Amino acid sequence: MRKLERKKAWLNDIPVAKYEQPIHSPILEIQNVSFGYPDKQATLNNVNLTIHRGEMVSIVGANGTGKSTLGKLICGFEKPISGTLLFNGKNGNNDSLKMRGEQVGFVLQNPNQMFSKHIVQEEVGLGLLHKEVSPDEVKLRVEQTLKVCGLYPFRNWPISALSYGQKKRLSIAAILVMEPSILLLDEPTAGQDYKHTTELMTFLESLQTQGITIILITHDMHLMTEYTKRAIVLSGGQIIADDSPAKILANTELIERANLKQSSLHALATTLHITDHERFVEKFIQFDREVRLNEQ
Amino acid sequence: MSNELLSFIERDSVIHRLNGATKLICFILLSSAAMLSYDTRVLLFIVFVSVIIFILSKVKIREIGFILGFILFFLILNNIAIYLFAPQHGTLIYGASHQIIEGIGRYSLTWEQLFYQLNITLKYIAVIPPALLFIVTTHPSEFAASLNRIGISYRLSYSVSIALRYIPDIQRDYKTIAKSQQARGIDMSRNEKLGKRIKNASSILLPLILSSLDRIETISNVMELRGFGKRKKRTWYSYRKFARRDMIAISMSLIIFGMMIVFMFLNNGRFYNPFS
Ligand SMILES: Nc1ncnc2c1ncn2[C@@H]1O[C@H](COP(=O)(O)OP(=O)(O)OP(=O)(O)O)[C@@H](O)[C@H]1O
Ligand SMILES: [Mg+2]
Numbered sequence: 052m053r054k055l056e057r058k059k060a061w062l063n064d065i066p067v068a069k070y071e072q073p074i075h076s077p078i079l080e081i082q083n084v085s086f087g088y089p090d091k092q093a094t095l096n097n098v099n100l101t102i103h104r105g106e107m108v109s110i111v112g113a114n115g116t117g118k119s120t121l122g123k124l125i126c127g128f129e130k131p132i133s134g135t136l137l138f139n140g141k142n143g144n145n146d147s148l149k150m151r152g153e154q155v156g157f158v159l160q161n162p163n164q165m166f167s168k169h170i171v172q173e174e175v176g177l178g179l180l181h182k183e184v185s186p187d188e189v190k191l192r193v194e195q196t197l198k199v200c201g202l203y204p205f206r207n208w209p210i211s212a213l214s215y216g217q218k219k220r221l222s223i224a225a226i227l228v229m230e231p232s233i234l235l236l237d238e239p240t241a242g243q244d245y246k247h248t249t250e251l252m253t254f255l256e257s258l259q260t261q262g263i264t265i266i267l268i269t270h271d272m273h274l275m276t277e278y279t280k281r282a283i284v285l286s287g288g289q290i291i292a293d294d295s296p297a298k299i300l301a302n303t304e305l306i307e308r309a310n311l312k313q314s315s316l317h318a319l320a321t322t323l324h325i326t327d328h329e330r331f332v333e334k335f336i337q338f339d340r341e342v343r344l345n346e347q
Numbered sequence: 348m349s350n351e352l353l354s355f356i357e358r359d360s361v362i363h364r365l366n367g368a369t370k371l372i373c374f375i376l377l378s379s380a381a382m383l384s385y386d387t388r389v390l391l392f393i394v395f396v397s398v399i400i401f402i403l404s405k406v407k408i409r410e411i412g413f414i415l416g417f418i419l420f421f422l423i424l425n426n427i428a429i430y431l432f433a434p435q436h437g438t439l440i441y442g443a444s445h446q447i448i449e450g451i452g453r454y455s456l457t458w459e460q461l462f463y464q465l466n467i468t469l470k471y472i473a474v475i476p477p478a479l480l481f482i483v484t485t486h487p488s489e490f491a492a493s494l495n496r497i498g499i500s501y502r503l504s505y506s507v508s509i510a511l512r513y514i515p516d517i518q519r520d521y522k523t524i525a526k527s528q529q530a531r532g533i534d535m536s537r538n539e540k541l542g543k544r545i546k547n548a549s550s551i552l553l554p555l556i557l558s559s560l561d562r563i564e565t566i567s568n569v570m571e572l573r574g575f576g577k578r579k580k581r582t583w584y585s586y587r588k589f590a591r592r593d594m595i596a597i598s599m600s601l602i603i604f605g606m607m608i609v610f611m612f613l614n615n616g617r618f619y620n621p622f623s
Contacts, residue, residue: 152530178531
């Protein structure tokens, strides 16, 4: 029992950072949007969602519930059958892909669906060449982005020679370099090792502080809890929850319904007989971050 | 969004219910009849049969519209080329020359040439529906089973069906890549000049085809690991027994093929000559 007391004391000692609510100005409003692929029943059913400027939001849910489909609608790859998407309050239903692409950067789930060039560097620079950016600046921005994504040493490699994890990071780099105001990433950390995951996520956090809105589609419950303050749960083409990750993971019925998996931290809390999972997880993450910061 | 080109279209029709092997045999018989014969009467009859088959299949023109347009384009191109390179070929064949319009040098338009090119066009029209229908009404797996059924080695049959199976995949990938490129500012819509568009499109298509070819090797390794090709024979999951309608369909195709042969003897050759 003494051990347990000590653990609790330790837990109480960890300070929890105050979370500041972002200024509530909606950047993206999805209103009554429904969508279905041809010859199939509806994939998305009357989805309503508002995303605010500077938010980092995660979208979670079982395989095949329509997360990527929602992403495709947001970035204009598919058009809704009914409903509207508002960008900065303006109806974007009739935007061309190119116009939408200037606002939303979409990193597809499958990196192979994003490349058309042969060499890593060329692929990253491709989007910039079609904008009015001076060649010097293109070079600079490409190099910076490659460094951020840990691909700088591979800049002259053929894309086909990259590993899956590297290709995934290349697809992120190709979008990051465009500096869109909304960044939509479909499973950015799938197939990434721990080091690259934290590097990437830390970078995304720094983007967020610069006011960029970030939407993450993920299956990683820990990622969701650690990096996002708000999570959207999709199930059967509908939003069934929109809450803080900790609250969502504490709701066993919801977890069951959306095929989510409790993160191991929650399991650990249960084993330690800690009832306040939410606070435990929060504190663990805080501690983990401090340790990581001290290491650097 | 349009359907994928040249992929299986699921529907319940007499044609869909036919055995894959039956469809293959009928297709070979009908198309070789149309290929061999230049007899307008035979061709017209095959066109007539083709149209009926098409209606029976319940496939809509819209669903194969793009590919039809593509073929039509080649048909016109072919006709123009024939006229440019052999404007008097009809006269040569039919041994007569009835001029309609006088032209420069050999480019005088004759009824014989017109008739000859009409027959070429009829050939196309006779062959297109069975060929397209065969592809869109036969499930790739069943197609493999039927190829194997008519004596082709199952390894080869399977390769062909995998190739067919990948057509829609590649098309879908192509569309997604094109969209992700457009979102990055590479214009591929009608606003862009045609030359640029073709260049942009090919810059996607080429790597895509190459990576698909790469995938073939991976897949064949994986299949080998799973024991594919170890035995001389295999069973087919989507194998169908021959039914009475299969016998009827094959008999009818045989009759048409036989008719074509009979007309060949009657004409003393492949051409029907109304001019002599
Ligand atoms: N191009 C397409 N054509 C037809 N149906 C599709 C297409 N893409 C997806 N679907 C279907 O739409 C549904 C939702 O797919 P989606 O890719 O959005 O799921 P997801 O939530 O992203 O799943 P995952 O977690 O596996 O990535 C699935 O049932 C899928 O079969
Ligand atoms: Mg997905």
